[in-house]
Amino acid sequence: MAELHVELVAADRRVWSGEASLVVARTTAGDIGIMPGHQPVLAVLKSGPVTIRTAGESGSGTVSAAVHGGFLSYTDGKLSLLAEIAELSDEIDVERAQRALEQARAEDDAEAERRADVRLRAVSAGH
Template sequence: MAAELHVELVAADRQVWSGEATLVVARTTSGDIGVMPGHQPLLGVLESGPVTIRTSDGETVVAAVHGGFISFADNKLSLLAEIAELADEIDAQRAERELERAKAEGDATAERRADVRLRAVSAR
């Protein structure tokens, strides 16, 4: 079994993160899944939620992901997201304001997106 896997996290408009990792945890329609080197091939649908990547050098990268697909084969993991942003790129105060505004307006989609962004920030 290989000691690491190659990860590509791509949003519709850009490559968000690429590198070597020892573990990736993501939320799919079937529940949370952890992928390590040597995992069985898989193809799944991503749910909105934080994605956690443990890099080969021991760092943790967290991203807020909103929909998309996950694919793994031959120690290559692809996360193809509709929207994705690294937790380090998220302005927590702005996300909190967006959450409050979405709640006040009854906008469930915006509320979910802001909630995921805040969970990603708190997980980093």
């Protein structure tokens, strides 16, 4: 089966790198799924969960991340997700994210509420 090489990079670090058979991300034009052989694309990422269906010698699995803004670029079998902020689902402190969501709702802070919600959705997608 054909694979694509994926690099998920945040402003401060490389978050994940590897081979995948499918990546789903949220862009300003809506959700997009990238598979091997996809036409070249450049898109602006919106905050949302990114799901990577991994492939390779160790078998398949799923990697989920919370991504907050950035860009997506796919060409020649290589997908780059360049995010302002990105966290793998297993790096997210669920209790902290829930507290942040409750506090954002109490303070009517839509931006903070969106970030906390994305983190919680990434954790849900990763399980």
